Amino acid sequence: MTLRPLSRTTFPDLPTYPEKMIQFGEGNFMRAFVDWQLQQMNKKGLFQGSAVLVQPIEQGLGDMLAKQDYLYTVLLNGIMQQQTVNDHEIITSVSRVINPYSDYESYLALAENDELEFITSNTTEAGIAYRPEDRLADAPPKSFPGKLTALLHKRFELGKKGFTIIPCELIDRNGEKLKEIVLQYANDWQLGDAFIQWLERENTFCCSLVDRIVPGYPRDKAQALAEELGYQDHLMVTAEPFLFWVIEGPASLSERLPLAKAGLNVVVTDDMTPYRERKVHLLNGPHTAMVPLALLAGLETVEDVMNDAAYSVFVKKLIEDELIPMLDLPKEELQSYAEAVQERFKNPFIRHELTSISLNSISKFKTRLLPVLLRYQREKGELPKFTTLAFAALLFSYRGDKIERQDGAEVIAVFDQAWSRPESAAVTILQDESLWGEDLTKVPNLVQAIEGYLQQLESSGSRAALQQLI
Ligand SMILES: NC(=O)c1ccc[n+]([C@@H]2O[C@H](COP(=O)([O-])OP(=O)(O)OC[C@H]3O[C@@H](n4cnc5c(N)ncnc54)[C@H](O)[C@@H]3O)[C@@H](O)[C@H]2O)c1
Numbered sequence: 001m002t003l004r005p006l007s008r009t010t011f012p013d014l015p016t017y018p019e020k021m022i023q024f025g026e027g028n029f030m031r032a033f034v035d036w037q038l039q040q041m042n043k044k045g046l047f048q049g050s051a052v053l054v055q056p057i058e059q060g061l062g063d064m065l066a067k068q069d070y071l072y073t074v075l076l077n078g079i080m081q082q083q084t085v086n087d088h089e090i091i092t093s094v095s096r097v098i099n100p101y102s103d104y105e106s107y108l109a110l111a112e113n114d115e116l117e118f119i120t121s122n123t124t125e126a127g128i129a130y131r132p133e134d135r136l137a138d139a140p141p142k143s144f145p146g147k148l149t150a151l152l153h154k155r156f157e158l159g160k161k162g163f164t165i166i167p168c169e170l171i172d173r174n175g176e177k178l179k180e181i182v183l184q185y186a187n188d189w190q191l192g193d194a195f196i197q198w199l200e201r202e203n204t205f206c207c208s209l210v211d212r213i214v215p216g217y218p219r220d221k222a223q224a225l226a227e228e229l230g231y232q233d234h235l236m237v238t239a240e241p242f243l244f245w246v247i248e249g250p251a252s253l254s255e256r257l258p259l260a261k262a263g264l265n266v267v268v269t270d271d272m273t274p275y276r277e278r279k280v281h282l283l284n285g286p287h288t289a290m291v292p293l294a295l296l297a298g299l300e301t302v303e304d305v306m307n308d309a310a311y312s313v314f315v316k317k318l319i320e321d322e323l324i325p326m327l328d329l330p331k332e333e334l335q336s337y338a339e340a341v342q343e344r345f346k347n348p349f350i351r352h353e354l355t356s357i358s359l360n361s362i363s364k365f366k367t368r369l370l371p372v373l374l375r376y377q378r379e380k381g382e383l384p385k386f387t388t389l390a391f392a393a394l395l396f397s398y399r400g401d402k403i404e405r406q407d408g409a410e411v412i413a414v415f416d417q418a419w420s421r422p423e424s425a426a427v428t429i430l431q432d433e434s435l436w437g438e439d440l441t442k443v444p445n446l447v448q449a450i451e452g453y454l455q456q457l458e459s460s461g462s463r464a465a466l467q468q469l470i
């Protein structure tokens, strides 16, 4: 069947909006997260604006988006509040994509538009980085902060007001980091005190935390979906229905960018730390805890874990009995977040591979779970048994003969060395401060507990070791 291409010719009645946001990044995440949210505000008549997208690197989706008149479909698939969600929507909140590598003039011309008020970005964890070779005269500077500095400088020269800048990259304190690099370029490029004062006075750099699982283009189901939709869209994006965006910024932002007013799960706050802690410990923590135990039992995906009677109890108990009690946020709020997380983990429409989460599991355990284990021990005088079993399973899985380890060479070398003497492996690993930042053999009973679980894992396997606890 020949299908109509997705375009404004095929759908002449779709709305258009003036540009109010500059967005660095045209990838799946931003289109299903920020632009999808602009669309929800527009539908409620609360924003009436679009985003002009800037390709952060030379290769990108700009040409493909242009062929579709910057339209694409977001497919929301998952379970939310016990209801199955299976929605699709053509997104009309992207006006165009500028490739600054082929059209630097149009990029700098953005500085002239008074209606542009917001700047967002997601340039991956690699994007917010200082590149000493960048110069103001480059067309464009290669780094994202370099490009941004050039645009801000042009805006300053025109005597215009600044922007509210909200980066979405998954790095801690992203807004502060971006501002730091922009200021560094301002100094290195000798852009003058007046520009630095304008940067400080006229621009607000917000830190933000994003949360939505976006698997992207549904390759395996693309043809069937096209037939169902009745048009051909080469840029459709699948996402889970859940969304959360915490923006650390001025309260007035809620009025200027009325995301919450549009019913979206967005919080503007003066301190995002508790939200970051909540996500890191209650979402990323259980991910990291389930990986070694479940991989050792032959499970493959997060959904497999949630569909397994014993392993899903492990996740629930870990969250409710050990993680939530150690977090300093209202318990009801934590409980409802934890329930949403478990629903998201069960999403039957998303194949989330445990091996993809397993990358760099040692440093993830250190930030996501170890602080909770230590606090639990200090406050309760005993070890949290599910977290401790997960810790033992992690050390066991790093013996190297059970599952493939995906970690830095130095980390793997520490484990190879320790496991060459199995009788002292637990002590050697636990006392290694390069792994944990402290000597964990000093934690009361930890060595004995880990050694006990290691023996069980060796003699009867992960499932049996878990069954003993539940
Ligand atoms: N997909 C998800 O579920 C999800 C959820 C939350 C956060 N994120 C984060 O969002 C980021 C993008 O994910 P995606 O799914 O949109 O990927 P994607 O491949 O669709 O898009 C990547 C985007 O990053 C830009 N980019 C890539 N390398 C860059 C570099 N070195 N410098 C500057 N820009 C660069 C690309 O131009 C593109 O716009 C990831 O880093 C991920 O951590 C993703």
Ligand SMILES: O=P(O)(O)OC[C@@H](O)[C@@H](O)[C@H](O)[C@H](O)CO
Binding pocket: 210, 211, 212, 213, 283, 284, 287, 288, 356, 357, 359
């Ligand atoms: O992306 P990582 O490898 O740091 O962590 C794996 C998952 O915990 C993570 O990708 C979550 O699914 C994501 O953070 C949800 O917003």
